[in-house]
Amino acid sequence: MSVLNPAAVVGRVAAVLVNPDRRAGLAARRVERADATFAGFAGEAHGGLTRPSCSRTLKQYPRGTPIRNTRQVSILSMEEMAAVGAAMGLGGPVEPEWIGGNLLLDGIPRLTELPPSTRLLFASGASLVVDVENLPCRQSADAVDRHRPGFGKGFVKAAMGRRGLVAWVEREGGIAVGDAVAVHVPTQRIWDPFRAAELPLPAPSPRVGA
Numbered sequence: 551m552s553v554l555n556p557a558a559v560v561g562r563v564a565a566v567l568v569n570p571d572r573r574a575g576l577a578a579r580r581v582e583r584a585d586a587t588f589a590g591f592a593g594e595a596h597g598g599l600t601r602p603s604c605s606r607t608l609k610q611y612p613r614g615t616p617i618r619n620t621r622q623v624s625i626l627s628m629e630e631m632a633a634v635g636a637a638m639g640l641g642g643p644v645e646p647e648w649i650g651g652n653l654l655l656d657g658i659p660r661l662t663e664l665p666p667s668t669r670l671l672f673a674s675g676a677s678l679v680v681d682v683e684n685l686p687c688r689q690s691a692d693a694v695d696r697h698r699p700g701f702g703k704g705f706v707k708a709a710m711g712r713r714g715l716v717a718w719v720e721r722e723g724g725i726a727v728g729d730a731v732a733v734h735v736p737t738q739r740i741w742d743p744f745r746a747a748e749l750p751l752p753a754p755s756p757r758v759g760a
Contacts, residue, residue, distance in 0.1 A: 554669055557733040563672070564628050565654035566727055567647055568594045576650040576693040583726040584652070586676045586719045590622030591652055597622055606685075620681040621716040625670075626651040627661035630712040637708035638694075638701050644709070648697050649690045651714065655731060662712050669720065669734040676723025686713040 567578035572595035590597030601619040603611040611617060626646045631654070635643040646654040655661060655670075668680040686709035695702025 553736050554667075554734045557735050559658055559733045561658040561731045561733065562656045563653060563725060563727055563729045563731060564656040565646055565651075566725060567652050567654070568592075569596070569650055571595055576648075576689060578647045578650050578652065580647060583724055585722075586623075586672075586678070586725050587722050588719055590619070590719060594622070594652060596624070596650075596652075620679075620718045622718045623652045623678055624650055624684060624714060624716055625653045625655060625661070625678070625680075626714040627658060627712070628654055628656040629659070630662060630714065634705070634708045634712050638704040640698060640701055644694060644705070645697070648693050650693070653725070658731070658733060662714055664715060664733070665736060665738050667736045670717070671732045671734060672723060672725050673729045674723035674725065675721060676719070676725050677721035678717040679720045681716050681718060683711075684713050684716045686710060 565580055566582065566584045567580050568584060568591055569576070569578040570593050584594070585592040587597075589599050596619075598619050600616050601621065603613060603615040603617050605613070607615075607617065626649075628643070631643040631646065635641070638644070658664075662683055664680050666680055666682055670678045670680070672678075686706045688706065690709070690713070691702040691705040693702070694705045
């Protein structure tokens with residue numbers, strides 16, 4: 551029995567972007583097509599089979615620990631970027647190249663809420679696996695401010711829950727502007743380790759002096 555099933559949603563690739571040098575800044579540039587390899591998008595600074603752990607994984611590993619790179623591709627929603635721009639009073643969307651996006655997708659409602667392990671399947675057969683939500687941060691806010699001075703301070707609040715996702719390549723192939731993208735989602739449950747039907751709640755600790 552399959553644990554992944556196609557949703558009744560088909561989106562479209564609105565933009566493909568790469569950042570060849572992360573040291574030069576967060577900004578990416580638009581291209582017509584990218585080759586998705588097992589190491590990520592060709593020419594993208596966030597590519598590689600592994601990466602050093604960063605501030606987002608400090609509760610799991612010391613900073614700089616080599617770990618599997620599940621952050622190869624940053625995915626954004628056209629609808630969500632428009633909503634973020636409106637909430638900030640920009641008069642237009644937050645552009646994906648400002649904040650280092652690699653894919654801007656159109657037509658996938660509430661993209662940021664897609665569950666981990668969702669597959670995004672493209673026309674060439676390329677497939678991306680959703681890892682986790684990409685939380686907005688001060689670095690992205692500063693990048694927005696460089697393009698629209700004075701507005702960056704509102705980015706983190708406006709983008710919460712709408713900043714998109716990070717993903718990794720499961721199947722290689724080309725991804726181009728205009729391509730269709732199908733959404734295949736896993737079975738979804740809320741994990742509760744103390745659900746009464748399965749496990750009893752832990753006994754309370756004895757009171758001191760009892």
